[in-house]
Amino acid sequence: VSRGARGGGPRVLVVTAAPDRRPSTELLREVVEELRRRPGAVVEVWFLRGDPDPGRWPDARNVDRLRTWVVPGTLERVGLAAAAHALRGARLRWWWRRVAPAAVVLDDGLGARVMPRGASVIVIGRRNPVPPQGAALEPDPIESPDLVLSTAERAGDPAHGPRHLRGPVIAQSARAVAAGASERATRTREQHRLPIDRQLLVGWGDHAWIDGLDIFVRTLWQVRRDLREEVHGVWFGDLHPADAERIRFDAVRCGIADALHLRPAGDLESRCCGDAVVLPYRSRVDDADLLAPIATGIGVVTFPWCDVDDPAVEVVPWLDADAAARSVASILTEGRSGRTDPAIDRHDVGRRVDDLLRAVAELVG
C-alpha cells in the first residue's frame, strides 16, 4: 500500500476515458475536485484518450499518447496488433509503476489487462458503459472490482461485486443550474425561441432513433390530445438533417408542427426550462443526464434503462408512448413539485466523496 508523497494519505488514481463534457464525466470532475479539497488524499487523474484542458483538469494527463503515435498505428495496420498492444502495455506499466496507487478509480467500460497488482479497484458505474469511440483501451472489462460507485444498483449484475454504493449524485454544475432555474426558465425559453406561455416538454439527444425522438413526438401528440391544451415540446440535439426532416414530416401529419421545436444541443440550463422532461431513449445513457432536471424539481419520464430511484423520475414500459403521455399529463397537471430541495440534499456530491474516501480507507487498510 502506497501513501501519497505529498500528504501521506492514500494515493488515489482516477482513470477515465476522455475529458469530454458528458454529464457523468463532469460529475467525475467534481468528485475529483472534492477529493482534492479533502486533507490526506492524493489524487491523480489519467485520461486514455485526448489531452485534458488544464483549466478544468489540473494535473491530469493523457497517458496513452501511444494510441496516436505512428509506430503502434503502423504495427496495427500491417497486422501486428499484438505487438502494438504489447507496446502500449509496456508504456502503461511504466506509468503504473511510477504512480503506484493504493486505489484505482476506474471509469466504467475500461478494461483491466494492464492494471497494477495490489491496488484496490473501484469502478465508477455508468449507465452507458461504452466510452466514446475508440476510448476503450482494453478489450476485457474488469470483472471483479472491490467496489462499485454508481447512480443505482445494478440488479443481477454479479460482475460488479458484493459492495455497492448507490444513489444519484447531484453534481455541482447541476446544483448551480437548479438554483433559480425556474426563475431563469423564461429567459432560457426566449433564448431558444420557445413559447413562454405554454407548458413545455423537454427532451434531448443527438441520435433521433436511439434517443427515441419518434416516441417523444408521439408522446407530445397524445398529451395535447388528452389534456386538450396547447402543450409544446422542444428537443435539443444536433440531429442528422434527414432525421430532423422525417420527424418534421411526422409532426406535420400529426398536426403538431407548430408545437414541436427542434433546437441544437443545449446546455444544462436548457434542459431545465420546461415543465416535464421526456427521455424515451432506446439505449442506456448516463443517469447523470437526469440530474439537472430532478435537482430542479422537474418530473422526468423515461424508459427502464434508468434506475435512478427518485420520486421525480417515472419509468414507463419500453416504447409505450401512451404510458409516457399519461405520466407527463400527471406531471403537468401537478406542476413543478416541491421536491427540489430534498433531491439536492439527498444526492449531494460531497456525501458521495465521503463515502468514496471511507471506502478507500477500508480498502487500503
Add this chain to the structure above:
Amino acid sequence: MANTPYVDRDSTFPTTGPTGAEHNPVTGVRHGVDDSPAPTRPGAGPLRRLLAVTHEATITGAPMNLLHLLTWIQDHTSIETHLVVMHDGPLRHRFERVTEVTVLDRSSLQRGMSVAERGLRQLGSRRAWKPVAVARLLPQLRKLSGFDVIYLNSLTSLTIAEHLPPALAVVSHVHELQVALRQLPPHERSLLEQLPDGWIAASDAVRRMLVDEVGLPEARVRLHHEYIDPAPFVGVATDAREVERLRASIGIPPDASIVMGAGTVEWRKGPELFVQLATECRRRSREPVHFVWVGGDLTGNDWQRVRSDIERAGADLVHFVGVKPDPLDWFSLADVFALTSHEDPFPLVCLEHALMGHPVVTYRNGGMPELLSAAGPEAAAGVVDHLDVAALADRVLELLASDPLLRTVGAQLRQHVLDHHVVDVAAPRLLADLEEVLRTGRHPGVPA
C-alpha cells in the same frame, strides 16, 4: 400568354413562345409553367412509340405499375415501347417479355463513372459531374430515337432525362411523397418543374404535393391511382394445408388471428410502428393476435433497429419473415392488413390485400385513406390519425372481434379495387392521358 402555341426548336411549330419561357431540353419544346390552355400540337399524331424509364427493376410499387402498363399496351395496342432500366433487378426478365429493354451501366467502366458522378455530386460539385454523366450515358442512349412520348416513371428517372433522345412530349409519373421529394437533388428538382409537359400523380396526396409544394400548374397534374393485375388474386383457392404449414413455420397456433404488414424495414414503411401496434393490441386484448411482416432485408441496420424494438418491448407475437419468393401465400394468412407507413403514396400491397378480401387499416397519411374512404363507410373507419397507435389497435381488435365486420369491409374494398384499380380499367385511362399530353401538351380542360 394564353393561347400561345408551344415552340419546337426545329421550327416544326411556330417560333413565338411566351416571354420568359423555358426550353425543354428533351423535347426541344419551349414552355412556361402557366395554366393557360393550348391548342392541339401541330404535327402530333397518335401515340406510336413510347420510351419508358424506370429507376430500378425491383419488385416494388412503381416498377410493378410500369410492368402492368407495358403489358397491357403490348396486349391491347400496336404502340411500340422501349424501356430504359437505370438499375437492374429481378423484374427485368418480366419486362423483357413485353418490351425491348436497355439496362444502363452494365460494364465496369460505366459503373465506375456512375460512382464518380455520384461522388462529385456528394462533394457539392455543381458542374463537374455533368461531363461524366454525358460520357457515361450518351453512348448507352444514342441508339434510342424517334419516340413520341418519354414516360419517366418515378422521380429518380429524372436523373437521366436530359440525356434521353428528343421526343414530342415528356411525362413524369410521380409515385413519391415529401420525403423522397425533399431528398431530390436541386438539379433534378428543377428538371421536375421545367422538363415534363405533363405530370401524373399516383394519388391525390401526391397531386397535392406537386401542386401545393412544388407549385406545378394544377390542371396539368393528372391523377391516376396505382393499379394492379388482379389475375393472381381472383378465383384462386387457398390451400389450407399450405396455410397451416406457413403458420406452423413461425409458431402461430391455428386459432390465432393474424395482422399483416409488408414492405422494406426502412423508416418510411414504419416497421417500428408495426411493433408498437402489436404491443398496443396485446395490452388491450387477451385474444391471441400475431403480427406478421413480409418483406425487408433482415441483415442490415434497419432490421437491427426493428429487432431491438421487438426485444425491448417483449413483442414475441411479432414475426418478421423477410423477403419471400411466394408472398401471396403469406398474404393469404392475413385477417387484417395494417399499413403503418410514415408516408406511402398508394401502396400496391394494400390493393392486393383488398382483392383478397382483407380489411386494411392505416394512419391518415399518403394515398391509402383515399382508397378506404372511397370504398365505403366501414372501410373508411380503418383510417386513424397519424401515429395514433392506440386508435389503430382499437380498430384492428374491433375487426378481429367481428366476422361480419371483417367480411363487410373486405367486400367493400375488394369491389372498389375491382372497379377502379385493376390494370384493365386504369391502363386505358392512363394511356388516353398520355395521348392527350402528346396531342396538346396540356390538359384539354385547362381554364384560361
